[in-house]
Amino acid sequence: MADGPRTGFHEHVTRCSAERSFRVDSRAYTHVGVWRGGDPMSKRTAESRVATDYRLSRRQFLIATGATIAAAACATPPAGQGAPTGGAPLGTVKLSAWTIGPDAPSYYRRDNLVAAADKLNAKLGSGTNVQVDATFESGGQWGDYLQKFTLAAEAKTSPDIILAGHENFAPWVGPGYIVPLDDLIAKYQSEGDVKDVIPTLWTAMKLKGKTYGIPQDTEARPMYYRKDLLAKMGWSKDMIERLPDAVKNGEFAWPDLVLWAKEAISKGLVEPGKGWYSRPSKGADIYMFYYQNGGEMQDNATAKLVITKDALLKHFQVHADAVLNDKIMTKTIYGMDAGKEWHPTVTDGKVLFYNAGTWTWKDWQATYKVAEQSLWDNVGFMLIPAAKRGGKP
Incomplete structure (x- = not known):
């Protein structure tokens, strides 16, 4: 397995539109x-070539x-x-x-x-x-x-x-x-x-x-990522800027996110448990990983509430793996104080991937005193990656 990412990237991609980002059926509230x-x-x-572009050496x-x-x-x-x-x-x-x-x-x-x-x-x-x-x-x-x-x-x-x-x-x-x-x-x-x-x-x-x-x-509750940390792992500027398109097209999926989070930890760019931060409390952000794995909450024919058991199990497994097996997320994430610990940690550039609402972009400037240009230079945002390559985010 080679060290670091491949530098090539497929050209046939498009920028995610604002409408897509804010659609109700993309699970925004x-x-x-x-x-x-x-x-x-x-x-x-x-395409097979594209599928390897954002892989961590495999x-x-x-x-x-x-x-x-x-x-x-x-x-x-x-x-x-x-x-x-x-x-x-x-x-x-x-x-x-x-x-x-x-x-x-x-x-x-x-x-x-x-x-x-x-x-x-x-x-x-x-x-x-x-x-x-x-x-x-x-x-x-x-x-x-x-x-x-x-x-x-x-x-x-x-x-x-x-x-x-x-x-x-x-x-x-x-x-x-x-x-x-x-x-x-x-x-x-x-x-x-x-x-x-x-x-x-x-x-x-x-x-x-x-x-x-x-x-x-x-x-809308996107996935944020640190551009500066990806660059330190060998990503080209072009790959970093086009990551949202790779996610949208199913070329960069959840397994890729996990592998890169583990890589950042292994290289000492972030501490163990800080490859990915999910929401620290209950809320809509958590549901996205249920939908990511094919879950539904309503039967359209009967209007009754439903649970997709297989998707729910996979949803739990995503978080269990992140904390217990892959160790890309800290055990203390759930219940972490958002204002005193979660936001200060991500705004200090100490986490590679993290979930937050679109409004936090302005809140990070107003409350945590991060200059807007610093955000644009160092932070990107994308849809929640699909469960596997070729899937729909």
């Missing part, structure tokens, strides 16, 4: 805003669109004020909104709604004033947040708009906590930012053929 049912209200709630949010908020305003005229024919109600229209998020970038889930009202007011003119009273729970617990909405909905005191995940639709549609938005979406499809929503995201907004939310933000 989408936060949305939804409207409450019953009384007017609502809630918010990634968040209903209203999208800041005035049109959608205008529809809400028209549906809830202020007390004592009737809506003029064909227009918005006169006077002040007050809407309430709940949002939640783990960090500073998440504040935009709230601020986007406020900005949308400003945009709408400018369009409507002086006759109507839309006010959005939006709250944000920083670092709040999703379980408590969702329970609070359920209790408020039962008591008819829930907010007009709520940020939630699309997975929350099912338990809310039955009791009428939220209402479908298809008519409003169709009415304002050509206005504002509604027309700019990535088409594939709408699938996640639907339940039994009806649309219950509008995409607010979508969370």
Whole structure:
């Protein structure tokens, strides 16, 4: 077995598109805003020669669109004020909104709604004033947040708009906590930012053929990698820059990632257990390795939840091998403090491969004081490699 990587790389590759990176069926999570049912209200709630090239020697949010908020305003005229024919109600229209998020970038889930009202007011003119009273729970617990909405909905005191995940639709549609938005979406499809929503995201907004939310933000969870460490192992600049394409085309698969992580450790470029860092806590990032191995969570014909046992076993084996057999991931990864240990370790360049959300690119700059140019120079990102070469990431 030769030392280091092969330097050749097949030319027939294409750059992964943004749409592909953020598609719902690539297992990204989408936060949305939804409207409450019953009384007017609502809630918010990634050839044989090619195969050897990389081997190791062998968040209903209203999208800041005035049109959608205008529809809400028209549906809830202020007390004592009737809506003029064909227009918005006169006077002040007050809407309430709940949002939640783990960090500073998440504040935009709230601020986007406020900005949308400003945009709408400018369009409507002086006759109507839309006010959005939006709250944000920083670092709040999703379980408590969702329970609070359920209790408020039962008591008819829930907010007009709520940020939630699309997975929350099912338990809310039955009791009428939220209402479908298809008519409003169709009415304002050509206005504002509604027309700019990535088409594939709408699938996640639907339940039994009806649309219950509008995409607010979508969370892609890529695999990051250190360009500088790959270069120290003999990778050419061209190979490093085109790694995302190799992953997309199934030329660089999970076994390759494991081999290169082990190589980095054997060469002393990273410490044992720091070839790959997964997410240190429960979350969507973990599901990707279940899907990577052919797992499914829903039977499309019956809409019932399912578990693919073989894929689940392989999913567990990926992590067991990483920790116990290949030793590319530390035993202490699960439960590791993200802010005090996980992020400082990866931003210091001490881990070769690591999973994190797209928003962390900015968070690493703001919170961990990594210069943006340093990130572009030393860090790359790609889809989660397929389970085997030739597979789909």
